[in-house]
Amino acid sequence: MGTALNALKMLEYFSSSQPEIGLSHIARLAGLNKATALRHLRALEEFGLIEQNPQTKSYAIGPAALRLAALREIAKPGLDGARQKMQAAMHEVGESLHLTLLEKDTLQTALVVETTQHSVRVSLDPSEIIPVNATASGLCMLSFGPAFLLERLESDTLTRFTDATMTDPKIIRDRVAQIGQAGWANSNGSFEDGVFGYAAPIFGIDQIAIGTIAIAVPEIRATSARQPLILTSLHTLSKELTANFGGQTPETFPTEFHP
Amino acid sequence: MGTALNALKMLEYFSSSQPEIGLSHIARLAGLNKATALRHLRALEEFGLIEQNPQTKSYAIGPAALRLAALREIAKPGLDGARQKMQAAMHEVGESLHLTLLEKDTLQTALVVETTQHSVRVSLDPSEIIPVNATASGLCMLSFGPAFLLERLESDTLTRFTDATMTDPKIIRDRVAQIGQAGWANSNGSFEDGVFGYAAPIFGIDQIAIGTIAIAVPEIRATSARQPLILTSLHTLSKELTANFGGQTPETFPTEFHP
DNA sequence: CGTTAGTGGTTCATTAAATGAACCGCGTTA
DNA sequence: TAACGCGGTTCATTTAATGAACCACTAACG
CATH class of the missing domain: 1.10.10.10 (Winged helix-like DNA-binding domain superfamily/Winged helix DNA-binding domain)
Structure with missing residues (x-):
């Protein structure tokens, strides 16, 4: 058939x-x-x-x-398609989402979809450059993105944003290895106090991440009970956005995310 | 079926x-x-x-x-595919071919395939910018390319290369209209004495020419007997290269070229 | 020099899948 | 209310997809 x-x-x-x-x-x-x-x-x-x-x-x-x-680009100029998918997920999870893309050699916010369901929510400055050591997106990109990001870790100056920020390259590398196994990254207040972030990669054609999709949750709502919902949403978004940008998820990538 | x-x-x-x-x-x-x-x-x-x-x-x-x-871009990086098709045509016709592409707002030589069959042949400097008023490619581009090329005709200074070069915008516009009907352009020694050029458009996705394919023939071999062969080769090249670059030939475009 | 194993491509009886008229349920318009 | 168009479904009929066996050719090998 x-x-x-x-x-x-x-x-x-x-x-x-x-x-x-x-x-x-x-x-x-x-x-x-x-x-x-x-x-x-x-x-x-x-x-x-x-x-x-x-x-x-x-x-x-x-x-x-x-x-x-x-023709595809005319019908759906990339980010538009992404926005729709993110909005759908936002309604499901009820939290803000942000899409970051690797532009040349820095990780930049490309799209933010803010939740309308809660008055306490995470807002993000779209013009900010994302630090690789302090955010879920950054760590995710280190795990699944091009190798040069990891390689220049030692030579970069890693800013400490909060007490939870990792600045030791060795520790970061360990974490990156874990994330490579799990398929998703999280950051618990390492960029901004009270903000929990969950991120998953968006892959390009060569199965190397071209960006990430992240869900930002205020600490008060970041209960372990809500994790499964967040992680499944994150996983489907990762696959959908990879497809949206014409990429390909590696076969070794987990079929679901576990806490 | x-x-x-x-x-x-x-x-x-x-x-x-x-x-x-x-x-x-x-x-x-x-x-x-x-x-x-x-x-x-x-x-x-x-x-x-x-x-x-x-x-x-x-x-x-x-x-x-x-x-x-x-994937296509990895397998066949645009110009490579074009070169193959041009080489095949070169063997058929036995003359030199050149592919010009519109880069920003100037017409530039992107690829030259020179014939090996004759010692008298037309060579072209690949770095040259193609004058729209003096070459078959240029006239072809005026006919099928973006409108701004024609619009700036009056404000441009049109160089006279030989006695046959057209420099009067009015005459050029008449010629361009003819070419629009025929589908192909020719230039008989208007750029360089003794060189006959035949050119046809390569269309982009929006059915506007993104470049041209041209066959350059020394005057001694530019007999009317050889025109049919040249024109049919030119026509198939126009269609094949349009496809090669992912473009679309307009439905109103002639299905064959007549002398 | 003949054998073998691989290639790209073809043939045609058998079979399985594509087809389309009629149909449903729904929202718009008259 | 009735008529129309929409997206989508159903199922008997027909048409087109299938695959084993085959051909011609090339390269490697003893």
């Missing part, structure tokens, strides 16, 4: 490490008969989503992908 | 002017039964190439397009 879908699923086997695949190979990968694999490829090729190298006879993603991506 | 292809063809109906389409509407556009249209949309949606707006229930291009485009 779903011929079209089966055809499309063949596209999943192309990756940055394997941008060109031969007929027999992709048939084996997809568990399809060569004949059907070929017919699917031909259909995709006619549409332009697949292209055959006339020399090697092997197949690669075609130019139609570019056209569709351009 | 080709369920997958029929499903994919539904994507063709999304455009910048119509980025969201409802079920009944798209079924009508594609000439499909609502039931089959829905099943196709569901398949595309599961893959992520289509997304349904939960409020309006209408459909739009999904985030998977971004992922595929990113």
Whole structure:
């Protein structure tokens, strides 16, 4: 059931490490008969989503992908799609959310969705640069983002914001390793007193984080009873936003978040 | 014949002017039964190439397009694909080709493929900025490119390169209108004596030219007998390169070029 | 030099999946 | 109230997808 879908699923086997695949190979990968694999490829090729190298006879993603991506950007300019998903989650959890993206080499707030359900809520300055050592987003980015962030940890001056702020690179690295296992990060008042943060990565095409999605909870509401709700919301957001920005979640990433 | 292809063809109906389409509407556009249209949309949606707006229930291009485009860029970085197509055409026609792209507001040579078949051939300096009034590429760009190029024609100083160079904006505008009808432009020694140029547009997603592909022929070989070959090559290149860069050829564009 | 194992691609009887007319429930408009 | 259009569903009918066996070709190997 779903011929079209089966055809499309063949596209999943192309990756940055394997941008060109031969007929027999992709048939084996997809568990399809060569004949059907070929017919699917031909259909995709006619549409332009697949292209055959006339020399090697092997197949690669075609130019139609570019056209569709351009259309996508017109229909949903990235952040708009993210905002909608964040707003939906905000209604579920009843807390403020913020989306941070890695711009060049700093982590910046791209979008803030504030809850309307509580008068006591966490507000965040959208122009602030996010310190990697003091926020859940920052720690998350150290775990799942590009390696240079971790590497320059020692050479950076790590500001102490509160008593809970970590400034020792060794301790931070330990924490980062834990987060890499769990899939999510938290910060309990290490940036601002009374603010608990929960963050999860948003992955790019190469399965390296391009940003994070975070839920900020005032300490009074940060009870262990509310954690499961927050963590499941965080997990679905991580996956949805990764998809929204055209990224790919690594297979090793946890399928759910545990406290 | 080709369920997958029929499903994919539904994507063709999304455009910048119509980025969201409802079920009944798209079924009508594609000439499909609502039931089959829905099943196709569901398949595309599961893959992520289509997304349904939960409020309006209408459909739009999904985030998977971004992922595929990113993969495409890794596999075939734009110009590489263009070079291959140009080389194939070069072998067919036996003349030098050059690809020019509109960078910001100037027309620049992006790629040159020189023929190896003749010792007398046209060479082009890749760093040169292409004058719009003197080259086939320039005239082509005036016809099919963004409007501002034509609008600033009067305010620009138009250099006279040879006796055949057009410098009167009025005459140029007439010529541009002709080219708009024909689909291709030529320049007979208006940039350099003894060089005949033939050019056709490369369109972007919005059906406005983002560049041109040109064939440069030494006057001695620019016989009327060779024109048909050159023009058909030019036409297929125009379409192929438009596709290569993820663009879309307007429906009003000629299906073949006539001398 | 023949054998083997791999490739990309084709054929055609069999089978499974795509199809579409009619239908439902719902919200708008007349 | 009635008529229309919408998104979505159902199920008998038909059409198109499927896959085992096959061909032609290339590369490696003894």
